[in-house]
Every structure is written in C-alpha cells, then in structure tokens.
Amino acid sequence: MNYEQIIQLALERGFYFPSCEIYSDAPAGFWEYGPSGVSLKNKFMDLWRRELVRRDRMWEIDGSQIMSQSVFVASGHLSSFADPVITCQKCKSIFRADKLIAEITSLVVPESADLEQFDKVISEKDVKCPKCKGNFDNTKKFNMMFKVGIGPQSEAAYLRPETCQSIFVDFPRLYKTMRGRLPIGVAQIGKSFRNEISPRQSLLRLREFYQAEIEVFCNPNKLNEMDRFSEIENTEIRLMVDDDTIKQVTCKEALESGMLPNKLVAYYLALLVEFYRKTGIDVGKSRFRKLGDKEKAFYASVAFDFEVETTIGWLELVACNYRSDYDLKSHGTVSKEKFEVLDNDVKVLPHVFELSMGIDRSLYTILEHSFREDKENDRVVLSLKPYLAPIHVGILSLMKKDGLAEKTDEIFSKLKTRYDAFLDHSGAIGRRYRRLDEVGAPFAITVDHQTLQDDTVTIRMRDSMSQERIKISDIESHLADATAYP
RNA sequence: GCGGAGUUAGUCCAGCCCGGCAGGACGUCAGCUUCCCAAGCUGAAGGUCGCGGGUUCAAAUCCCGCACUCCGCACCA
Numbered sequence: 160m161n162y163e164q165i166i167q168l169a170l171e172r173g174f175y176f177p178s179c180e181i182y183s184d185a186p187a188g189f190w191e192y193g194p195s196g197v198s199l200k201n202k203f204m205d206l207w208r209r210e211l212v213r214r215d216r217m218w219e220i221d222g223s224q225i226m227s228q229s230v231f232v233a234s235g236h237l238s239s240f241a242d243p244v245i246t247c248q249k250c251k252s253i254f255r256a257d258k259l260i261a262e263i264t265s266l267v268v269p270e271s272a273d274l275e276q277f278d279k280v281i282s283e284k285d286v287k288c289p290k291c292k293g294n295f296d297n298t299k300k301f302n303m304m305f306k307v308g309i310g311p312q313s314e315a316a317y318l319r320p321e322t323c324q325s326i327f328v329d330f331p332r333l334y335k336t337m338r339g340r341l342p343i344g345v346a347q348i349g350k351s352f353r354n355e356i357s358p359r360q361s362l363l364r365l366r367e368f369y370q371a372e373i374e375v376f377c378n379p380n381k382l383n384e385m386d387r388f389s390e391i392e393n394t395e396i397r398l399m400v401d402d403d404t405i406k407q408v409t410c411k412e413a414l415e416s417g418m419l420p421n422k423l424v425a426y427y428l429a430l431l432v433e434f435y436r437k438t439g440i441d442v443g444k445s446r447f448r449k450l451g452d453k454e455k456a457f458y459a460s461v462a463f464d465f466e467v468e469t470t471i472g473w474l475e476l477v478a479c480n481y482r483s484d485y486d487l488k489s490h491g492t493v494s495k496e497k498f499e500v501l502d503n504d505v506k507v508l509p510h511v512f513e514l515s516m517g518i519d520r521s522l523y524t525i526l527e528h529s530f531r532e533d534k535e536n537d538r539v540v541l542s543l544k545p546y547l548a549p550i551h552v553g554i555l556s557l558m559k560k561d562g563l564a565e566k567t568d569e570i571f572s573k574l575k576t577r578y579d580a581f582l583d584h585s586g587a588i589g590r591r592y593r594r595l596d597e598v599g600a601p602f603a604i605t606v607d608h609q610t611l612q613d614d615t616v617t618i619r620m621r622d623s624m625s626q627e628r629i630k631i632s633d634i635e636s637h638l639a640d641a642t643a644y645p
Numbered sequence: 646g647c648g649g650a651g652u653u654a655g656u657c658c659a660g661c662c663c664g665g666c667a668g669g670a671c672g673u674c675a676g677c678u679u680c681c682c683a684a685g686c687u688g689a690a691g692g693u694c695g696c697g698g699g700u701u702c703a704a705a706u707c708c709c710g711c712a713c714u715c716c717g718c719a720c721c722a
Contacts, residue, residue, distance in 0.1 A: 163715095171656055171672080183696035183712055240722050246646085254646095255720075303722070320722080356646065356720050364721075456722050475721095537683065557680050585674085589682030607680050617681075624682070 161470040165526050166361055168539070172598050174199070174526065174549075175362060188358025188366030190519075195598050198549035198579055200369075200522060203438065204348055206547065207371050207516075209644055210434040215387075217344035217373065218337055222325025224350055225307055228315045230324050233493035234486065239457045240320060241302035243277055245295040256298045260286060274298045303354045318352035323513060325349075326374045327486045330509075334376075334500050341502045341509060342377035342385075342423060348518070362519040363474065369518035375427060376509040378502045379483070382421035391429035397442075400449045420461055424481065427514055431465060431477060437645055438521070439544045440528050444468040447479070458485040469527050476521050482511040529599065541599030542622055545642045550600040551578040552638060555591055557607040559584050567606040570616070570631060578638055596621055602641065604634060 169175045173193030179185035192200055212219050231237045243256040256277040257268050264284045268276055277298035280286070287294065305318040319325065326345045333345060348371045358364045392411040399405045400418045410429045413419040419428070428447055436442045450462040458480065465477035487498040487508055499506045525547070531540045545551065554574065556567035564584050571582040581600065583591050588605070595603055603619040610616050610631070617626045618637065629637055 167656065177713080180695095180713090181693095185713070187713065236722075242720080242722085244646090244720095258719090301720095353721085359715085361714095458722085555681095561680090563680090587679080587681095587683070589684085591683095592681080593683050605681070609680085619681085626681075 162360070162527075165523065165530060168526070168530070168541070168597065169196070169361070177361075186366070188355055188364070190361055190365060195549040196522070199525070199543070199547060199599075200518065202547045202549075203518065203522060203525070204371065206437060206644060207348070207434065208346075210437060211373060211430055211514075212344075212346045215344050215430065217346045218333055218339070219346045219348075220325065220329055220333070221349060222319075222322065222329065222347060224318055224352070225309070225316050226319050226324060226328075228317065229493055230319075230328060230490075231304065231317055233489045234324055234327075235457060235489065236304060236317075236320055237302070240304055241300040243274065243298050244301045245277070245281070245298050256281070260284075274300065301356075305352045305354055320353050321351050321372070321515065322347050322349045322370045323372045323374050323486075323515065326372065327490055327511075328494075330376065330487065331496050331498060341381070341500070341507075342375050344373050344375045346371070346373045348372075360471065362523045363471075365519060371516040371518050373427075373514040373516075374482075375423070375512045375514075376500075377423055377512060378507050379510040380507070381502075382423045385422035385426055388422040388426050391426055391433070394429040394433060396428055396432050397446045398449075399446045405446045420481075424461070424463075424479075424512060427512060428463065428465075428479060431479070431514060435465075435467075435476075435521075437544065438525050438547065439542070440467055440521075440524050442467075444528075446473075448473075456480060458482045460485075467524050467528075469524055474520055474524060476517055476524060478513070478515040480513045480515065482513055484508050484510050486511060536624065538593050538596050540596045540621060543599035543601070545601040546644045548599045548601050548642075549579060550581045550595065550598055551602065551642050553581045553583055553591065553595040553600050553603040555582075555588065555603055555605045556584050557588060557605055561608065562611060563606050563608070566610055570604065570606065570634065574634065574638070577635070578642065592619065592624075602638065 172195055174196040175190050175192050177185060178189035178191050208219070211217065228237070231240075245254055245256045245259065260268050260277065260280055264280065264286065268280055274297070281295055281298070304320050307316050307318060308314065309316050326347055330345065333339070334343075348369065350367055351370050352367050355364055355366050358366055388410075393409050395407055395409055396413065397405050397407045398413055398418050406418070408416070408418065410419070410425040414422060414425050419425045432442055432445070435445065445465065445467045447463040448466055450459075450464060455462045456478070460483050461481040463479040464475045465479060466473045466475050468474075490496065491498045491508075499508050525543070526541070529542045531542055533540050552574065554567055554571040556563040567582070567584065571580055574580045575582075581595070583594075592603055599621070601621045603621075605617045605619065605626075607617065609628075614631045615628045616631055616634070617628050618634075619626045
C-alpha cells in the first residue's frame with residue numbers, strides 16, 4: 160500500500176478528488192470529499208465525539224470561519240503567523256529573510272523585527288542571492304492567513320487559521336452558562352484556512368482543511384489532581400523525548416519517569432491513543448514526539464506531536480500543545496473581557512492544553528493502514544472498522560430473475576434508513592463483492608433461491624470472504640451488533 | 646517560490662521524436678448466460694488531448710506563456 164494506490168482508490172471510488180477540477184485555474188491545495196469520503200469522515204467524527212467529547216463530558220461548539228481582525232491581533236497571528244520574505248530581483252527565488260541573513264552573516268535578526276531592519280542588514284552586509292548573486296527586493300511579510308473584506312466597506316477580517324480561536328473567545332460565555340468546573344474540555348470540528356506556500360500531497364497539506372480541536376481549560380496549580388487518571392494509567396503510549404528512540408511505556412511509567420510533565424497531559428495523550436486505536440490506525444506505528452524549542456508554535460510552552468508512520472514517512476496527525484495562559488491572557492487584554500473563573504472559590508486564569516487534530520490527514524492514514532492487496536483472491540480490500548465503513552452492507556440479488564430482485568428490494572428498503580446499505584442487482588456476483596471490498600463494506604447480504612423458500616439469506620464477511628446463512632428477521636440485530644461503535 | 650519530470654475517457658497508459666480520422670486495457674452501463682467470488686458472449690455510453698496564445702492548408706504532436714500534479718529544495722505559526 161502506498162500513496163499512489165490510495166489516491167487512485169480515492170479517485171475511482173469517490174473518497175476525494177481535486178476541487179474545481181474541470182477548470183484550469185483551480186488553485187492548488189483544495190480537495191473535495193465524494194460520497195464515500197463524506198461517509199467515512201462523518202463516522203470518524205462520530206467516533207471522535209464518542210471517545211473524547213462524550214467520554215470526558217466536553218462541550219462542543221461550532222464557531223464562525225470568518226473572524227474579526229481583533230481576534231488575530233490578540234492571538235498573535237497577525238504578527239507571528241507571517242514570515243519575512245525576500246525575493247531575488249534576477250532569478251525570483253524567495254527566501255526567509257531572517258534565515259538567509261543568519262546563514263550568510265551569522266547575524267541574528269529576530270523573525271518579528273521591523274521590515275526595515277532586514278533591509279538595513281541586507282544592504283550593509285551586501286547580502287546577495289545565493290543562487291544567482293542577484294540583488295533582493297525589499298523585505299515583505301507573507302502572512303499565511305486569508306484576508307476577507309466584510310460588507311461594502313470591505314472591513315478587514317480573516318478566515319481562521321485554526322479553529323481554536325472560536326473556543327477561546329467563547330470561553331467566558333460558555334463557562335458562565337454551561338455550569339462547568341475545571342478542568343473542562345471545549346471541542347470543535349470545523350474548517351481552517353492557511354495560505355500555504357506550496358500545498359502538497361492531496362489531503363496532507365491543504366489550504367482549506369478540517370480540524371477537530373479540543374482545548375482543555377485547567378487550573379495550572381492542579382495539573383496533578385486528576386482523578387480520571389486512574390482510567391488510563393495502564394494505557395501504553397509510545398514516546399520520543401530528548402533523543403531519537405521511541406519508548407513504549409504506560410502512562411503511569413511515563414509520568415513517574417518524568418517523560419510526561421503531569422497527569423493532565425498524560426490523561427489526554429492516553430485518550431488520544433485509545434481513540435486512534437479504534438480508528439483502525441496501527442498505533443504500534445505511532446509516537447508522541449516532544450518538540451524542541453525551535454519547532455514549537457509561538458504560543459506553546461510544551462508540545463508533543465502525535466505522529467504515525469506511513470509509506471511517505473512520519474505524518475503529524477495531532478499537535479498537543481500546552482498553551483499556558485497565552486490565549487486567554489491576550490484575549491483578555493485586547494477585549495477587556497474577564498477570563499478568570501472560580502475554581503473552588505479561588506480565582507484563576509485557566510491554562511489551556513490543546514489537542515489539535517488534522518482530520519484529513521487522519522482519514523488518509525486510516526485508508527493507508529486499512530488498504531490490503533489480497534493477491535491470493537485477486538482483490539483489493541479496505542479493511543475498515545465496520546463502524547467507519549462508508550457502506551455498512553451490500554444488499555445483492557444472486558440473479559435478477561425468478562423474483563429474487565423483488566425480494567432483495569424488500570430487504571433493502573427495510574434497512575436503508577438505519578444503515579448505509581447499497582443495493583446491487585447487476586453483473587457477476589463476484590465482481591459485486593469485490594467492488595464492496597474496495598470501499599470497505601464489511602458485509603454483503605445475498606438473496607438466492609433458498610431465500611424464497613425459507614426466508615434466509617447469506618451474509619458474507621469482507622475480510623475472510625466466508626459466508627453464513629441467517630434469517631431475514633435476524634439481519635437487523637446482526638448488523639446492529641456488527642456495526643456498533645466499540 | 647526554485648529545479649526536474651509530467652498532464653490524452655472514471656482509472657492506468659499508448660500516440661508526440663518525424664504535424665494528416667482520438668486509440669488501447671481495465672472500469673461503467675444494457676442485454677444474454679450463470680443459484681456465490683473480477684468467467685464468457687453481444688452491444689453501448691464515455692474526450693474542451695490541462696488552459697490560453699502562436700506557427701501551419703492542417704496541431705494531442707512544433708513554439709511561447711500560464712495552471713495543476715508528482716519528486717527534490719525551501720516553507721509548514
């Protein structure tokens with residue numbers, strides 16, 4: 160299984176495909192989900208809700224994608240989510256100004272310096288294009304946020320570059336009205352937008368993408384007061400801290416050895432692994448990688464990336480950032496809103512631990528880890544968990560004639576509103592089974608002549624290709640059990 | 646954004662060098678056959694040849710520009 164095979168499957172079977180593909184001016188970095196992809200994505204999101212939002216009694220919100228300029232003044236994205244770049248006048252190569260200056264002159268001009276400072280150093284030290292020795296244009300800021308104009312006056316606003324800003328700005332109202340107590344998770348699924356310089360590899364680096372984010376608001380003085388920790392203390396996670404070796408340890412061990420800073424962080428990392436195990440991703444190929452200071456986002460004080468090994472390398476699926484009080488403090492300052500809350504009669508400004516999940520990348524990884532070439536039977540099988548499969552069950556007539564089709568239609572109409580069922584009468588039965596295998600349908604029910612005599616059907620299992628005969632009246636309970644979320 | 650390679654049916658690809666009717670395989674659809682794993686037979690649908698311009702009697706083919714995809718570099722708060 161490799162990237163090419165997955166994308167071919169995605170294109171052929173309606174998982175995902177390029178946006179606006181019939182037009183030649185379609186910009187890069189935008190992809191759409193087809194019917195199979197949407198069905199998989201919806202089920203993935205349901206599983207996320209069950210395993211994280213409900214399990215931990217979080218609050219889920221759904222915020223606007225366009226947010227006011229002040230939000231990003233406060234969040235730091237207007238100043239920090241931009242790179243100083245310089246363009247060579249001759250060969251048009253683009254460089255990060257701070258990085259090129261450091262490389263050539265060993266001078267450190269901070270990324271956040273005024274643009275004039277970069278220009279000054281460049282002219283004083285006579286910095287030339289390393290490729291063609293050409294001169295540079297003046298330094299510019301390239302901000303990765305999409306700016307939009309609101310109303311007839313085109314007032315500045317931005318498409319959110321991360322969904323979590325909605326959670327931060329909504330926090331005061333939520334905490335007042337929803338009767339919470341710390342620590343409390345606030346969750347959101349939605350789209351984010353980043354003007355990436357070079358989007359690549361379909362779902363893996365998009366300009367418009369889905370995030371499932373969780374912000375856990377906590378009392379920084381009580382990070383080790385976490386009763387729920389006992390639920391996960393024996394959950395094994397794979398950690399890469401300080402060096403390049405991955406150590407598989409229980410959360411309890413990770414905490415005791417100091418690999419993880421506190422119970423709260425350990426608890427949520429464990430929930431994440433338990434969630435991903437249920438998606439069918441091989442968590443034996445996963446790791447939490449602790450980020451060094453240079454790699455961390457500007458708001459993070461401690462950060463772990465949850466990464467999974469795929470055929471195109473380690474893929475970051477979730478960024479786990481301890482954002483401290485960075486966000487609430489700055490939103491408080493800019494908006495004058497009060498973000499302090501009472502925690503057992505003591506007023507605290509909550510800190511935030513964040514689990515920022517990339518949905519699109521997760522779906523790609525699920526597809527890749529589920530993809531199987533069964534050479535013996537000359538078929539491709541997507542061994543998705545039954546509860547994630549785009550189609551739960553194929554409903555097939557062995558042949559169209561002798562009333563088999565009518566009987567099949569009857570069964571289909573009983574199931575179609577409760578399950579993702581696919582009705583198919585035409586073509587060779589083996590071909591129909593194989594098509595279902597390719598979209599990961601775990602079951603196929605086939606109506607044959609015996610059905611007309613004794614009201615039984617065969618049910619075929621995708622992975623083993625074995626069949627058993629069950630009563631029509633038992634189909635529903637059978638499917639209910641077999642496709643239930645774990 | 647730079648360098649390289651590409652872009653032709655749903656998918657994979659041939660045709661391009663050397664300009665002259667738009668092709669193949671698989672897939673899809675319909676019919677026949679067949680009571681269980683991509684069989685067979687018959688037929689059909691499906692194309693702005695990435696987009697725009699130029700050269701030419703004639704462009705998928707030659708030239709120029711652009712977009713997109715992939716690989717490498719850079720970027721990835």
